[in-house]
Amino acid sequence: MKAYTTKEKIQHFLISNAVPIIFILMSAVAIPLSGFSATYLVQEMLIRLARNSFLVLSLIIPIVAGMGLNFGMVLGAMAGQIGLILVSDWAVVGMRGLLLAAMIATPIAIGLGYVCGAVLNRAKGREMVTSYILGFFVNGIYQLTVLYGFGKLVPIGNAELVLSRGYGIRNAINLAGMRHALDYLVPIKIGTLNVPVGTYLTIALFCLFIVWFRRTKLGQDMRAIGQDMGVAGAAGIPVEKTRIIAIIISTVLACYGQIIFLQNIGTMNTYNSHDQAGMFAIAALLIGGATVSKATIPNVFVGVVLFHLMFVVSPMAGKQLMGQAQIGEYFRVFVSYGIIAISLALHAWKRQKDRERARRSLRGEA
């Protein structure tokens, strides 16, 4: 192997981190334009890191197992919401309410994750589009359950939750009893900044879990499957089962992630909250420099900060620049979708190139 010159190293660094760098530059232009104060932005980022990191982290394990971006994470989000609805109905509040919601949601998430994994095993090679559509499909079933089942089949006592017709859950649920229960479990304030320490501790714990998990036999098996399913299978690793486990873990974690997300927001949009969860989490991860086949913990945090910085800043920047805040709002939607499209395309393109190169290397020296 030849040694790389400094120039080559820098070039390599720039290329492999192109996406985050572009976003940093964009933010550098947009922040002064928006006119937001530094304190405001820092506070906002602190909150949003706490709010979103867990959801984004839940995407890592399926990527390790070679299943791409788990668009099916919305399944987990739905499970989490069902837990929250029930707990709100029972009026269990505070940290205990959150824990109970998580405990109720876990079996649901495991069940949905199993289904998702089994479906994806039938669609090897197009996991992403399948999990994406599966998300929509399960969303339909979720709506069926929550809009028609709750209050009829599942007794809901709290009249505040139920639509006026007597069954079905209302559009917005106030989670006041659980709001910030985890965030400010350990109350610390730095100057005027509120720091959601409790959530950060949870996230840190979870990062440790991921690091530890990668060093287990199961984690090793997932890495092997992610790189070459055929070889892993021939070595006796149960491929399909392991893939299902990867998706189950991701779904359960997404479920917890959604609970953390909603306790921070404080209100739940029964029929929309989960929809956006998947898209924003995936966009954030990709902006952090992850690809369809490789994601690390730093990618998550860099991504969340950059994505939400753009998210907060762009409407104001749009207003200052174009005189319309709407432009900025559409711009951030465009960026969220655009970044996913570009990342997916780049990845597919690279894979095609790799395949060609691998073929060429077979020829050897002619």
Place this chain on the structure above:
Amino acid sequence: MNEKLKGFIEEAGWPRVIIGLFLLSLFVAAPFVKVRVDASISDTLVRFGMNGILVLAMVPMIQSGCGLNFGLPLGIIAGLLGAVTSIQLAFTGMLGFLTALAIAIPLAALFGTAYGLLLNRVKGDEMMIATYVGFSSVAFMCMMWLLLPYTSPTMIWGYGGSGLRTTISVEGYWLHILSDFLSLQIGQYLYVPTGMFIFFGFMCFLMWAFLHTKTGTAMTAVGSNPEFARASGIDVNRMRVVSVVLSTVLAAIGIIVYQQSFGFIQLYMGPFYMAFPAVAAILLGGASVHKASMVNVVIGTFLFQGILTMTPSVINSLLQTDMSEVIRIVVSNGMILYALTRKVQVKR
């Protein structure tokens, strides 16, 4: 008999049979819950005509092996640009409609070419990327609708704001220009938009004819076995681009036909989810991810739109609740999911 039935079900696939029976039962149940069958049929027919071409737009890409065109919004945007520009120019009647087409088609061809070139670089991952290309183009156009210098007072925000409205009425321009051509009104409720059917039929004929030309044959071969096609001297990438362009152009035409019947142009997030019903419809009609025909288009559109029309009216009167939205979600995505996870069966 039993064998025959089994064979039929196997051929059609369980979901299709279930949905077919479901639709049939809706029509049977309709009179009992005091829903007028003729009005329902009329609704179904109109929606069939409105959506037919959008579903037809799926055919070329499926045939050429590019999969389901989740990037349909790209073509729809071309159609929207055509429609909006035609109104800006204040052309009315057939002239306005044709102007919209004349502007939309070259734009769609342009978009389609770029989109096709992109899809050629990402073989195997077309569907996911197509979805997000569609989404991001819609989001991009949201900004453009605000910025583009359209001035027609029917289209821009009234109160001093700039940019186009979210919905623009085509009344006074080319509302029902196709639908009302030779249309029939039977009794009070049954309305048949003959002109729209003729146009849809003509489009289907063009598609059918194209598939019978040398190029069309080559395109089918590319979808069936790209290696074979290449060995026979076909430029596989070019054929794929041609199919994508065709699909995009059809989407542009389709949305204009849709608008003249619907009466409104929906901008901004309007085209966002438009690909999904079209995809679901063609799959419902019996197409697979690799093969589709005109029959699939017609049957699929009819079944799918039938369910969309019938569920709100019948189910609502039956259960006193509006479940149509949920049923639409479950049916359309269930259908796509079924097609994606179906193992390719090799019969010998």
Place this chain on the structure above:
Amino acid sequence: MINRRNGFRVGLLVVLVLFGMYLYTSGKQHQVLVDNMPIELEGKAYAPEALIRVAFNGGEPLELASGDRDVTHIVGPRHTVKIEVLNESGDVVNTLEGEFRWVGRKKSMFSAPALMGGAPSPMVDSPVEE
């Protein structure tokens, strides 16, 4: 080995369920009516004070004149209460601390006179409201 492991798993499951039940009971929020009205329990009558301040579990105090009724929320099954009796100028003349248990939705009214009068439980039948 397998039995040991499965036993362990079942045990864990039981622990989790118990923990869930604990969370439910200890985390459940109750709506409680706070009363400063005359009341008669088991043949014994309790009279209200003119003005009292009631605080549950060290939270925000409620101020109730004689005959007042207010509503608040308490969490969990076991509670402490602090009642301060005020005179006309608003000074605390008497402070009383007590404990009580939540006994169910039917008895969701907290009667301050009952507690101050030393009744067995301050929780009394909630008034029927329609």
Place this chain on the structure above:
Amino acid sequence: METTPLLRMEHIGKEYFGNRVLADVSFSLEKGQILGLVGENGAGKSTLMNILFGMPVIGQTGGFEGQVLLDGKEVSFADPLDALDAGIGYVHQEFSLIPGFSATENILLNRESTKYNFLVEVFGDRLETLDRPHMLERSVRAITTLGVDLDPEMIVTEMPVGHRQFTEIAREIDRENMKLLVLDEPTAVLAESEAQVLLQGMKKLAAQGISMIFISHRLQEIMDVCDKILVLRDGRVIQEAKTHETSVRQIAGWMVGRKMEETAEAHPADRIFGAPLLKVERLWVDMPGETVRDVSFEVRQGEIFGIGGLAGQGKLGIGNGIMGLFPAGGKVFLGDDPIYLNDPRFSLSAGMAFVSEDRRGVGLLLEEPIEWNIVFTAMQTQDAYTRALLGGLVKWRDDKAIAAVSKEYIDALEIKCVSGRQRAIELSGGNQQKVCLAKAFAVKPKLLFVAEPTRGIDVGAKKLVLDTLRRTNREHGTTIVMTSSELEELRSICDRIAIVDEGRISGILPPTAPVEEFGLLMLGATGNGNGNGNGEEADRTVYHDE
């Protein structure tokens, strides 16, 4: 020394769908012995090994005859993983390594050393953490046993090919109870020096009591390292011999040797050919698994030119490369016109046609009707069977003409089908092959490339296909370049046969040349595998002979 042999396979036989591929194969292997297993492609080596390993394909196709005895006990594995547990390891021809893993991780794949933690009690053994230091220790031990120089921390993608092969073998060595190791062409991808290291390693292992079955086409290696050899041909044991009692030439003869008589008559001596039609100079083709490195030859008008050689040596790449299906370079002339490579359309338009060896992958539109399959190439390259409508603006497919011409070919080639509208996937292999031929004939080519025309079809169909080719050659004067793994077939129909070895032509012989000559060329024995056999020169020599 009278002990039970480690492995005995007795009277092994196997049929695939009525096709006998193995008959009465018996041999035994002592502890610490190395057995060389040689034979042409399709001689039954892989089937024999599949039986030993209990590959599912054997069970699914009706099991096998005879018995396998390991340490004197009869064994029958239902799954290759069972065979591994019993101490039989398999080093594959293709690498089965995880690309992003280090050598250590690959050597210990799915057998990692782990450490206990309490979560195991809840979620099962797979949550044990990896014990990296211990894993390193084990992999170093395995590498040392093999006696090669291999960095245990190196990632597979960064390794030279040889090291990948070592990793693969070390993986088998690490198994605790490894008794028998099957090495399938382990040296095929290695450089000379690396191969030597590997052979040394094999000897070391044998000295430690591990028995081996060594499959290789490089006979010199077999001679160097094996105690005895077993030669298979057409599913039968031709010869079992002690290595020191035989020679490379003798083994080559055993491998390919067949009766000579029948082929001689098929070649009337008075064949007259025209001017050179196809000239190939220094062709290279980048076809995976069939790389062509440097090939030059000429084919004359009216000739049937055969290309033979062992699988993977590059014979298939030649036709595919000239037809533009894989990246290629060098110079090719048809008559006097240069052929632009990498453009299938150009090659087709120039008057060449190709019947691919990959019938289902490249040769057919399985989901489409037979008619389409037959006319498609002609229609696309020559606008045949189309009608110009609207003044030539639209080229309409002429379904009537297509049906007519398809009917002609279906009758002429005796394609058994319900009608021309039947889908190609519903035909048998032989009939599919005939459709492929019809497709090529429909182009009316000056030069026809045919690759593996009889692969996977039954005897009757084989004869028909060969006769059709011969007839086309005689009646229409079509020049044919035929590539085949079956030497016998080439000798029965071709006028000259080139043998390809390691991407180069190692020699061109008349069909009447003795089989050993062919065998030696195939095994690269002449040039010791370096491929000095310059195609051009060999070509000329043969011309002088004629």
